[in-house]
Amino acid sequence: MIGEVGILNVGAGDTKLSFDPSKPGEVKKSAKIVKDMIRRGFVLLIEVGKDDKGEPLYRRAKDFDENTAEYIIAGMASDTEQEDDEEPASPPRGRSKGKAKPKPVRVPAARTSAVAVARTSGG
Amino acid sequence: MPIDGERLIIEPTYPWAEALGKQIGKRDMEGEETGEYEGWTIANQWYSHRWRCNILVAKSPDGRAVHGKEPAFHHISMDLHTLGCSDAWGLEQEQRALQLLGNLLSHRQMKHYVMTGMFLEKSKRSGVTYIFRRLKPTVACAAGGDPNKSMHILCCLCMHPIAYYAGSWAGAMCPTDDVIAHLQLMRADEHMFWKRSNQHPPYRPEAGL
Numbered sequence: 001m002i003g004e005v006g007i008l009n010v011g012a013g014d015t016k017l018s019f020d021p022s023k024p025g026e027v028k029k030s031a032k033i034v035k036d037m038i039r040r041g042f043v044l045l046i047e048v049g050k051d052d053k054g055e056p057l058y059r060r061a062k063d064f065d066e067n068t069a070e071y072i073i074a075g076m077a078s079d080t081e082q083e084d085d086e087e088p089a090s091p092p093r094g095r096s097k098g099k100a101k102p103k104p105v106r107v108p109a110a111r112t113s114a115v116a117v118a119r120t121s122g123g
Numbered sequence: 124m125p126i127d128g129e130r131l132i133i134e135p136t137y138p139w140a141e142a143l144g145k146q147i148g149k150r151d152m153e154g155e156e157t158g159e160y161e162g163w164t165i166a167n168q169w170y171s172h173r174w175r176c177n178i179l180v181a182k183s184p185d186g187r188a189v190h191g192k193e194p195a196f197h198h199i200s201m202d203l204h205t206l207g208c209s210d211a212w213g214l215e216q217e218q219r220a221l222q223l224l225g226n227l228l229s230h231r232q233m234k235h236y237v238m239t240g241m242f243l244e245k246s247k248r249s250g251v252t253y254i255f256r257r258l259k260p261t262v263a264c265a266a267g268g269d270p271n272k273s274m275h276i277l278c279c280l281c282m283h284p285i286a287y288y289a290g291s292w293a294g295a296m297c298p299t300d301d302v303i304a305h306l307q308l309m310r311a312d313e314h315m316f317w318k319r320s321n322q323h324p325p326y327r328p329e330a331g332l
Contacts (some may be wrong), residue, residue, distance in 0.1 A: 050139025
């Protein structure tokens, strides 16, 4: 399987980026575009594996490592917790007794498929 | 794509938003010059459960406030606007979006979508069941944690990436691309899906029920 990103777009419709390891020039170009998309507020929705029933699991990429062409995904340890984008009003006082934040997970772009969605205008 | 008679609402950070905004703004001004209500502004508006309509309060140029009722029983106006906006999409784009959706859904779900324009999916995270619909907001249903209870509608979630046409269910992207955006955002980050969507109560015409 060659990693792909389907970008939902206006005009001509969906466009695709490929992360074929046999074409390093193309991978470099795609990596640059994906990094720029994340910076511009696109949401990248990545297939990260399968559940116990064999159905695919998806997560949102928090960032992208342009050098290694890997998606960086946070919070994969817990399905029930959901991290919010908004900053807390004030920093927590004292030592936190809650669970430690799960470490970010890296998923190689060459081995997974993704869908990129632009910022929303409302509805 | 700007369409005559339809107002395109564009996400402000979209690279071509400014250029498109200028073009659309110019057209709006041309229409207003000959309008009967030039200089009038909407001061307030809300939904009346008693009258099942929107109450609008408008201010005239001399400062006089007037109120009126805008019926909100059905959604035929939104249906017709959506039909008008279909000129913005191409069959080729829709076909490409259908192929992508086919890779994301089970055979049964895809059959439902092709035959009826909608399909069901239950969130593994929250247990909420979603009805994803083409050219209509996604319906979120739940049984309130009790499997013996019948489901009730939580709300209808409306969201269009990049841009949408005001007063319609049409987005700038072709209809199935909007469905893919809803589906993948729900699967990957349900919290963000709710945060980014407009939440219409089921009794409003905008909900499309």
